[in-house]
Amino acid sequence: MNGKTNKLKVKDLIVTGAFAALYVVLLLVVVSFLGFIPITYILVPFLVPIILGPVYMMYTMKVPKFGAIIILSAIVGLITSMGGVWYALLWSLIIGTIAEFIARMGNYKSQKMYVASFSVFACTIIGPFLMAIFAKSVFLQSCAKYYGQGYANKLDALTPPWIIFVFIGMSLVGGFVGANFGKKLLRKHFDKAGIR
Amino acid sequence: MQVSLSAVKGRTKMELDPRTKLFAMIVVSMIMITGDIRGIGFYIGIGIALIPFVLLLISGNLSKAIIYGILITFSSFMEIMVMNVSGIANIIFLFLSGMISRFLPGVFMGYYLVSSTTVGEFITAMKKMRISDKIVIPFTVMFRFIPTIVDENKSIGMAMKMRGIGIGGNRKNLIELVEYRLIPVIMATVRVGNELSAAALTKGLETNQKRTSICKIGFHFSDLIVFGYVMAGAVLFAFNQMNGF
Numbered sequence: 001m002n003g004k005t006n007k008l009k010v011k012d013l014i015v016t017g018a019f020a021a022l023y024v025v026l027l028l029v030v031v032s033f034l035g036f037i038p039i040t041y042i043l044v045p046f047l048v049p050i051i052l053g054p055v056y057m058m059y060t061m062k063v064p065k066f067g068a069i070i071i072l073s074a075i076v077g078l079i080t081s082m083g084g085v086w087y088a089l090l091w092s093l094i095i096g097t098i099a100e101f102i103a104r105m106g107n108y109k110s111q112k113m114y115v116a117s118f119s120v121f122a123c124t125i126i127g128p129f130l131m132a133i134f135a136k137s138v139f140l141q142s143c144a145k146y147y148g149q150g151y152a153n154k155l156d157a158l159t160p161p162w163i164i165f166v167f168i169g170m171s172l173v174g175g176f177v178g179a180n181f182g183k184k185l186l187r188k189h190f191d192k193a194g195i196r
Numbered sequence: 197m198q199v200s201l202s203a204v205k206g207r208t209k210m211e212l213d214p215r216t217k218l219f220a221m222i223v224v225s226m227i228m229i230t231g232d233i234r235g236i237g238f239y240i241g242i243g244i245a246l247i248p249f250v251l252l253l254i255s256g257n258l259s260k261a262i263i264y265g266i267l268i269t270f271s272s273f274m275e276i277m278v279m280n281v282s283g284i285a286n287i288i289f290l291f292l293s294g295m296i297s298r299f300l301p302g303v304f305m306g307y308y309l310v311s312s313t314t315v316g317e318f319i320t321a322m323k324k325m326r327i328s329d330k331i332v333i334p335f336t337v338m339f340r341f342i343p344t345i346v347d348e349n350k351s352i353g354m355a356m357k358m359r360g361i362g363i364g365g366n367r368k369n370l371i372e373l374v375e376y377r378l379i380p381v382i383m384a385t386v387r388v389g390n391e392l393s394a395a396a397l398t399k400g401l402e403t404n405q406k407r408t409s410i411c412k413i414g415f416h417f418s419d420l421i422v423f424g425y426v427m428a429g430a431v432l433f434a435f436n437q438m439n440g441f
Contacts, residue, residue, distance in 0.1 A: 010402045011393040013330060017337025018389035022381065024338070025345050051374060058382050062389070071334055181371075189379050 012063045013071075019059040020075045026052060027079070027125070045129075045167045046174040049122035053178025054185045056118050061186070064108035069100040069117065073124055080127040088127030095123045115179040122175025126167045212251075214321035216419045217309045220247060220426045225302025227433050236436050244429050245272075248304040251422075255312045264304045271296040310339050320409040333401070337392060348384045352377060 008016075030048050034041055060068065073096020074089075081088035099121040106113025227244050245268055252261035274293040315336060322332040361376050396402070 008330060010329070010333060010396055013333040014337050014393045014396055015389040017334035018341050018385050018392065020334055021338040021341035022345055022385045025342055025349075026381075051378065054378055055382060058386070062386065067330065071330060074331070075334065075338065185375060185379060189383075 006065055008063075008065050008067050012065060012068065015062050016059075016068055016071050019055065019062070020072055023052060023055050023059070023072065023076065024079050026055060027076070043170070045122075045125050045171040048125055049118070049171055049174035050178040050181060052122070053118060053175070053180070054182035056121065057114060057179060057182035057186055058190070060103060060108075060114050060117070066100065066104060066108075069103060069121065070096045072096065073099070073121065076124050077127065080124065087130045091127045091130055092124045095120060111183060115176065115183065118179035118182075119172050119175035122171040122178065123168055125171055126164070129164060129167055211416065211418065212312070212422060213413060213415050213419050214309070214313050214318055215325065216415070216422055217305075217313065218321075220251075220422060221302065221305040221309055223426050223430050224248065224305050225299075227429065228301045229298050237433075240429060240432050240436060241272075244433075245301050247422075247426065247429075248301050248308055251308050252304065255308065257308075257311065260304070260307065264300065268297060268300050271300065314411070315340060316409055317411045317413060319407070320411050320413045323407060324413060341388070341392075344388060345381065345385070349377075349381055352380045352384075355380075 027048065030051050031044055034044050034047060059072065070093070073092045077089035077092025077096070080092065099117045102120060103113055103117040106117075224244055224247055228241065249261050249265050249268075252264060271293045274289070275297050318339075319332060319336055322336075356376055361373065
């Protein structure tokens with residue numbers, strides 16, 4: 001591994017693309033799988049980071065350079081903002097930058113810092129839910145206009161404003177668990193095989 | 197089914213610049229997702245929803261165009277039929293058909309974009325828009341790579357089923373279930389990522405010189421038509437939103 005330079009090279013960018021694809025596919029698959037059942041749908045911010053943790057840990061291990069996490073967050077943000085929620089991209093970038101600097105504090109070596117970094121990064125998943133606080137009244141109005149007041153009221157009752165903090169808390173914990181799960185898995189499978 | 201930026205050019209009747217496709221995709225998905233479905237907005241919606249259908253048809257992808265046409269007609273019909281009703285079942289139904297009719301055009305535009313553009317064209321167009329390598333390369337690799345992952349995942353699923361690891365298998369441990377599916381996929385990603393890096397080195401992506409390309413990227417008459425149509429839709433849409441019909 002070329003750990004000499006800290007700048008992203010083309011090789012790193014390609015690995016970034018590959019891992020971003022994996023991250024996005026898993027994200028979409030797991031979310032749509034869990035989304036079928038209302039109870040697990042609420043648990044999405046907690047469960048998804050647990051699955052994605054190993055991917056993130058492997059990715060940061062392969063590309064331990066400044067900018068890698070921000071690029072991943074930009075891609076995740078673009079995917080999550082596809083539903084027309086433009087805050088999601090901004091939110092993802094902010095979260096990604098914070099996660100990047102946490103990883104940087106550990107000099108891109110410290111496993112503990114990577115665990116902390118993923119706990120924060122996991123919050124990118126709640127981007128689409130941000131609508132629940134920022135643009136709720138507008139959103140409900142348009143819902144009432146298209147689908148009738150009954151639908152809007154149901155939606156209103158389902159999403160009290162404080163739920164976003166529950167989601168943030170869930171994804172922080174989920175990220176922490178996921179990162180540790182990933183650390184364990186990678187140690188078990190990849191250290192033995194010599195892929196690092 | 198090839199859902200990626202293709203490496204080789206297929207037979208296409210009409211050439212569109214990737215930038216036009218990108219612009220059309222953004223406008224279509226924005227209008228369909230945030231748009232109104234009553235009054236004049238309904239007709240704008242129809243006009244916009246036709247774009248992916250026509251483009252897919254012209255690019256010679258008849259089966260996808262028909263699938264899209266049937267799905268979009270059915271779901272928007274459903275959405276209008278059950279509008280303004282209450283009751284849980286109806287709300288769920290409405291939500292589903294609304295989601296489909298709103299997201300489908302954007303999704304199929306995305307499909308059209310990646311299925312009718314080669315990697316070289318895409319990169320050249322992005323470069324012309326002065327977008328940094330740091331965004332272009334990961335994005336290109338990502339779109340190219342997603343079908344590979346889906347493919348690998350299918351094979352891994354089959355292999356694991358053979359060993360009785362799966363939801364119906366004799367190993368019921370949830371963590372093991374995740375582990376045995378996830379680790380091979382990560383392995384595959386690392387391996388293919390390395391291979392792609394080697395391929396990129398041979399193609400000279402690493403040099404800091406200006407890239408040349410044999411792809412001819414430029415705007416033609418067909419671009420003008422599509423651009424004009426999309427633009428007209430966008431202006432009508434904005435006008436309609438402001439006036440509230």
